[in-house]
Amino acid sequence: MESLDDATGNGRSSRLTIREVADLAGVSTATVSRVINGRAEVSEKARKAVMRVVREHGYSTNRTARALSGGRTGLVGVTLPVVHHSYFSVILDGAGEALYDHDMRMVLCPTHHEHEREVTLLERLMHGTTDGAVLILPEESGEELSALHEHGYRFVIVDPYQPPDERVPTVSAAHTSGASEAVEHLLSLGHRRIAAVTGPRGWIATEERLRGYRAALATVGVMPDPRLEVESDFSDRGGLEATQALLELPDPPTAIFAFNDMLAIGAMQAARRRGIRIPEDLSVVGFDDTFEASIVTPTLTTVRQPLAEMGRMAVALLVRLLENQRIEALHVELATKLVVRESTAAVAVPVAG
Amino acid sequence: MESLDDATGNGRSSRLTIREVADLAGVSTATVSRVINGRAEVSEKARKAVMRVVREHGYSTNRTARALSGGRTGLVGVTLPVVHHSYFSVILDGAGEALYDHDMRMVLCPTHHEHEREVTLLERLMHGTTDGAVLILPEESGEELSALHEHGYRFVIVDPYQPPDERVPTVSAAHTSGASEAVEHLLSLGHRRIAAVTGPRGWIATEERLRGYRAALATVGVMPDPRLEVESDFSDRGGLEATQALLELPDPPTAIFAFNDMLAIGAMQAARRRGIRIPEDLSVVGFDDTFEASIVTPTLTTVRQPLAEMGRMAVALLVRLLENQRIEALHVELATKLVVRESTAAVAVPVAG
DNA sequence: TGATCTTGATGTAACGTTTCAGGCGTGATT
DNA sequence: AATCACGCCTGAAACGTTACATCAAGATCA
Numbered sequence: 099m100e101s102l103d104d105a106t107g108n109g110r111s112s113r114l115t116i117r118e119v120a121d122l123a124g125v126s127t128a129t130v131s132r133v134i135n136g137r138a139e140v141s142e143k144a145r146k147a148v149m150r151v152v153r154e155h156g157y158s159t160n161r162t163a164r165a166l167s168g169g170r171t172g173l174v175g176v177t178l179p180v181v182h183h184s185y186f187s188v189i190l191d192g193a194g195e196a197l198y199d200h201d202m203r204m205v206l207c208p209t210h211h212e213h214e215r216e217v218t219l220l221e222r223l224m225h226g227t228t229d230g231a232v233l234i235l236p237e238e239s240g241e242e243l244s245a246l247h248e249h250g251y252r253f254v255i256v257d258p259y260q261p262p263d264e265r266v267p268t269v270s271a272a273h274t275s276g277a278s279e280a281v282e283h284l285l286s287l288g289h290r291r292i293a294a295v296t297g298p299r300g301w302i303a304t305e306e307r308l309r310g311y312r313a314a315l316a317t318v319g320v321m322p323d324p325r326l327e328v329e330s331d332f333s334d335r336g337g338l339e340a341t342q343a344l345l346e347l348p349d350p351p352t353a354i355f356a357f358n359d360m361l362a363i364g365a366m367q368a369a370r371r372r373g374i375r376i377p378e379d380l381s382v383v384g385f386d387d388t389f390e391a392s393i394v395t396p397t398l399t400t401v402r403q404p405l406a407e408m409g410r411m412a413v414a415l416l417v418r419l420l421e422n423q424r425i426e427a428l429h430v431e432l433a434t435k436l437v438v439r440e441s442t443a444a445v446a447v448p449v450a451g
Numbered sequence: 452m453e454s455l456d457d458a459t460g461n462g463r464s465s466r467l468t469i470r471e472v473a474d475l476a477g478v479s480t481a482t483v484s485r486v487i488n489g490r491a492e493v494s495e496k497a498r499k500a501v502m503r504v505v506r507e508h509g510y511s512t513n514r515t516a517r518a519l520s521g522g523r524t525g526l527v528g529v530t531l532p533v534v535h536h537s538y539f540s541v542i543l544d545g546a547g548e549a550l551y552d553h554d555m556r557m558v559l560c561p562t563h564h565e566h567e568r569e570v571t572l573l574e575r576l577m578h579g580t581t582d583g584a585v586l587i588l589p590e591e592s593g594e595e596l597s598a599l600h601e602h603g604y605r606f607v608i609v610d611p612y613q614p615p616d617e618r619v620p621t622v623s624a625a626h627t628s629g630a631s632e633a634v635e636h637l638l639s640l641g642h643r644r645i646a647a648v649t650g651p652r653g654w655i656a657t658e659e660r661l662r663g664y665r666a667a668l669a670t671v672g673v674m675p676d677p678r679l680e681v682e683s684d685f686s687d688r689g690g691l692e693a694t695q696a697l698l699e700l701p702d703p704p705t706a707i708f709a710f711n712d713m714l715a716i717g718a719m720q721a722a723r724r725r726g727i728r729i730p731e732d733l734s735v736v737g738f739d740d741t742f743e744a745s746i747v748t749p750t751l752t753t754v755r756q757p758l759a760e761m762g763r764m765a766v767a768l769l770v771r772l773l774e775n776q777r778i779e780a781l782h783v784e785l786a787t788k789l790v791v792r793e794s795t796a797a798v799a800v801p802v803a804g
Numbered sequence: 805t806g807a808t809c810t811t812g813a814t815g816t817a818a819c820g821t822t823t824c825a826g827g828c829g830t831g832a833t834t
Numbered sequence: 835a836a837t838c839a840c841g842c843c844t845g846a847a848a849c850g851t852t853a854c855a856t857c858a859a860g861a862t863c864a
Binding site (some may be wrong): 100125126127128132139140141144163165166167168169 | 811812813814815816818819820821
């Protein structure tokens with residue numbers, strides 16, 4: 099406020115440089131730097147002088163220059179397909195929280211599923227702007243990610259959809275046990291014809307949940323019926339279509355395990371269209387426990403993924419990586435937990451006699 | 452891949468500098484710079500030589516150095532209270548999209564409603580890291596924002612919750628006309644006792660929607676009933692409580708206009724708890740048209756705000772600001788649109804007689 | 805007393821760009 | 835033939851830090 103140039107309309111609010119502060123305080127730039135960063139030994143006298151100038155003129159260090167000099171930017175890239183899905187935004191929130199605690203900031207890069215775009219973003223992330231990255235559900239091939247790793251770029255993958263390079267740290271949820279738990283819940287309610295509306299085949303999330311689904315069925319001696327396993331795409335529309343197909347089977351399922359909440363919501367819509375009541379006629383279980391699960395009617399029984407915690411964990415790993423510390427657990431799998439709500443109930447007693 | 456040092460495990464993947472490229476191509480750094488940035492006149496021979504080296508060795512310019520030299524970082528700060536609400540994340544998506552088109556990236560700063568936090572974030576945004584910012588629903592006082600403006604920092608406010616400095620560009624939706632449209636819809640269905648569950652009093656969004664609500668009522672000669680205007684906080688829990696109170700009135704409303712979708716969803720929950728059917732016994736209208744509005748049962752009639760467009764518009768304004776262009780419209784108000792779904796119906800014929 | 809350590813402060817070389825002020829041929833103009 | 839304009843290019847100075855190598859002076863010790 100004191101200096102005229104601060105208020106010039108031209109935009110470049112010409113702030114003090116470290117050199118000017120040094121001159122004003124009668125010390126060297128090196129001393130100012132050490133005072134600012136609280137490093138090493140500085141005489142009380144010098145410190146006081148510097149602090150006084152800083153306070154009166156309002157100096158604050160230029161992060162760009164610091165980045166260039168120090169080789170670290172304090173910026174972490176975060177890529178994700180889209181922001182406006184609660185699945186992603188909750189992870190993002192967790193990651194942001196953790197980054198803030200480490201005094202770093204995140205550069206957000208929504209890829210909108212355009213692979214090429216993500217590539218150039220990674221290119222850009224690597225070259226000077228960021229110290230590392232958190233890649234949420236990246237659509238790169240394993241080779242691309244390996245190459246990135248070879249180049250010495252530091253990053254952590256959250257919820258990889260293909261098995262990545264062994265050496266790249268990953269964070270994900272316990273797909274298999276979560277799926278098992280969901281199916282066991284349905285089994286305990288007496289259901290035996292339990293359908294699975296899966297995500298795209300080949301994705302880790304899909305395959306592992308499928309494994310958990312089959313394993314749970316196997317424990318009670320139910321043979322998996324291929325017609326009850328319908329592949330879909332993690333969208334509500336996909337869930338709706340898959341469920342319509344299932345309900346047209348001659349021997350339709352009494353319960354549906356949808357591989358995420360969107361699919362489950364689609365399933366509920368399909369049921370409603372056919373006048374099938376949930377949970378009386380059909381039980382539905384989702385996966386994720388996004389916000390939507392708690393507001394649909396009936397509220398959705400689902401497998402909770404600790405999404406925010408996944409974001410935080412990813413940052414924790416990345417920070418260790420950036421500090422060149424050894425990471426003990428390269429692949430972290432966080433526990434899931436079944437949240438029972440209103441969309442599941444005991445199987446209806448067969449009307450037949 | 453060629454150079455050994457690229458693959459060193461130490462992390463600093465020592466890439467080529469512009470100087471090395473210059474030496475390899477037998478030209479000066481200035482020439483390389485001009486080739487890279489496609490500026491001015493460069494002989495075809497020199498350009499070819501440089502391009503060859505770049506292609507073979509994989510040079511790409513260090514953004515940090517460029518930022519220091521050029522004074523622009525290509526980074527734009529985006530602050531918002533929280534990421535994981537569809538309201539915010541959709542705006543964010545729009546902004547991200549627009550920034551990408553301008554070859555800029557966004558530094559995301561969730562404030563989590565901690566004012567102090569936002570202040571230090573702004574501090575940090577200002578000092579060297581970003582060229583400007585988009586502030587979504589900032590919790591700063593008008594004075595603070597004015598001061599920021601005085602300092603020459605460039606920013607745009609999306610959906611200010613207090614009237615900001617005249618000179619600061621803002622983007623928001625047409626609260627008043629949107630609210631009027633919602634209420635007119637209810638009026639046209641025969642409703643006369645229409646309650647408003649508002650956001651916090653004093654916020655622009657609240658006051659303007661309230662004005663629209665009252666204006667619409669006035670056009671048909673309905674006097675506003677203070678008992679039908681309940682202040683709340685834009686949360687589903689708040690909507691639930693406010694609606695419970697309304698339903699206990701001796702003369703309860705036949706329709707509720709909730710000032711956002713969360714409140715509306717809370718209202719629906721309150722109705723369900725009392726066994727009141729929507730829309731048969733009670734009509735509900737929301738505001739925003741977030742994703743949730745389309746998946747609740749019944750689906751929610753609501754006023755659509757063009758959230759993504761607001762994000763894009765904010766970036767458009769900011770870009771002009773950064774380029775020192777004159778901005779013709781400093782305060783942009785985007786049109787809203789009523790989306791009629793299942794939660795509203797003609798008022799029930801009074802049973803009394 | 806002279807040699808050896810501390811302690812606190814300094815000067816300055818990076819860091820990798822961009823850009824400005826020139827410089828050097830070459831061809832056109834007088 | 836001398837001058838000028840022009841196209842292309844170069845060298846070097848920013849940009850604002852951090853960090854390394856010194857250095858001065860006072861304390862400690864043989």
